[in-house]
Amino acid sequence: MTVDRGTRPSRRAVSPTRSSGEVRGPGDATADDAARPVPGATVARLAVYLRVLTSLLDQGRGTVSSEELAAAAGVNSAKLRKDLSLIGSSGVRGVGYDVSRLTAEVEATLGLTRPHAVALVGVGNLGHALAGYGGFAQRGFPVAALFDVDPDLVGTTIAGVEVEHVDAIGAVCAARGVTIGVVATPAPAAQPVCDALVAAGVRSILNFAPTVLAVPAGVEVRKVDLAVEMQVLSFHVARRHGTVPAARPSPSTAGAAPREAVTR
Numbered sequence: 001m002t003v004d005r006g007t008r009p010s011r012r013a014v015s016p017t018r019s020s021g022e023v024r025g026p027g028d029a030t031a032d033d034a035a036r037p038v039p040g041a042t043v044a045r046l047a048v049y050l051r052v053l054t055s056l057l058d059q060g061r062g063t064v065s066s067e068e069l070a071a072a073a074g075v076n077s078a079k080l081r082k083d084l085s086l087i088g089s090s091g092v093r094g095v096g097y098d099v100s101r102l103t104a105e106v107e108a109t110l111g112l113t114r115p116h117a118v119a120l121v122g123v124g125n126l127g128h129a130l131a132g133y134g135g136f137a138q139r140g141f142p143v144a145a146l147f148d149v150d151p152d153l154v155g156t157t158i159a160g161v162e163v164e165h166v167d168a169i170g171a172v173c174a175a176r177g178v179t180i181g182v183v184a185t186p187a188p189a190a191q192p193v194c195d196a197l198v199a200a201g202v203r204s205i206l207n208f209a210p211t212v213l214a215v216p217a218g219v220e221v222r223k224v225d226l227a228v229e230m231q232v233l234s235f236h237v238a239r240r241h242g243t244v245p246a247a248r249p250s251p252s253t254a255g256a257a258p259r260e261a262v263t264r
């Protein structure tokens, strides 16, 4: 099984075998799906399914129907079954999915069969809040190291982890087996910090700084920008209010009749 967009496939192979009583519906996948690449959008949804499954496990639930799991994840059940078939998971008609088994299969696909130690660099407003959030450790991402340059912060402790000087990134990340680096510094500091993390062997970077990071092949960077999310929301609000200008015709449709502006 392969996962596109650079997300690593699971180390533990997930059995593509299916029971004869598997749940199927319109638009569901075929048995060949388990051998296909897992699209990035599916990977993102798997993380959402996992959050729901973890909550069901906490409640002591043994099974869950595709409809219930889909509703809790905010997708339709056909899409959910298709996503799960891509990782070789199937439910049983009239019973649903085994919560424990499905959780293990999704975790294996997401590479969560072992915790990922996280190093967070820049413990200002944002970094401090992230460092103090206990939910990351609960979901397999313990914050193992904190770094900053501010002498007032270095030596302090946040949620039991000492803030160390950024110069110690190499030694500390290697010693603690850090696999994910989080960059929450001002933009000008982000690239040198990223370089130090990469030199320390960190191959996955989550970047909050408003800058594009250059990394060598084999290093995955994901950028989080809440302003971009708000701009997307703004677009949808504007569209609802009919204030989005008409799309310009592309060269291929330049001779065609002009499109109508979006109005209510």
Ligand SMILES: NC(=O)c1ccc[n+]([C@@H]2O[C@H](COP(=O)([O-])OP(=O)(O)OC[C@H]3O[C@@H](n4cnc5c(N)ncnc54)[C@H](O)[C@@H]3O)[C@@H](O)[C@H]2O)c1
Pocket: 121, 122, 123, 124, 125, 126, 127, 147, 148, 149, 150, 153, 166, 184, 185, 186, 187, 189, 193, 207, 208, 209, 210, 224, 225, 226, 227
């Ligand atoms: N992506 C988003 O949605 C989002 C949201 C809020 C903030 N941000 C960005 O996150 C970053 C942090 O924001 P903030 O409000 O916490 O800023 P902040 O100024 O409160 O904190 C930045 C911290 O980085 C430290 N720092 C500076 N240079 C450093 C270096 N070379 N090595 C290590 N630490 C260094 C500073 O000492 C400070 O503690 C900024 O780049 C900001 O634009 C992004």
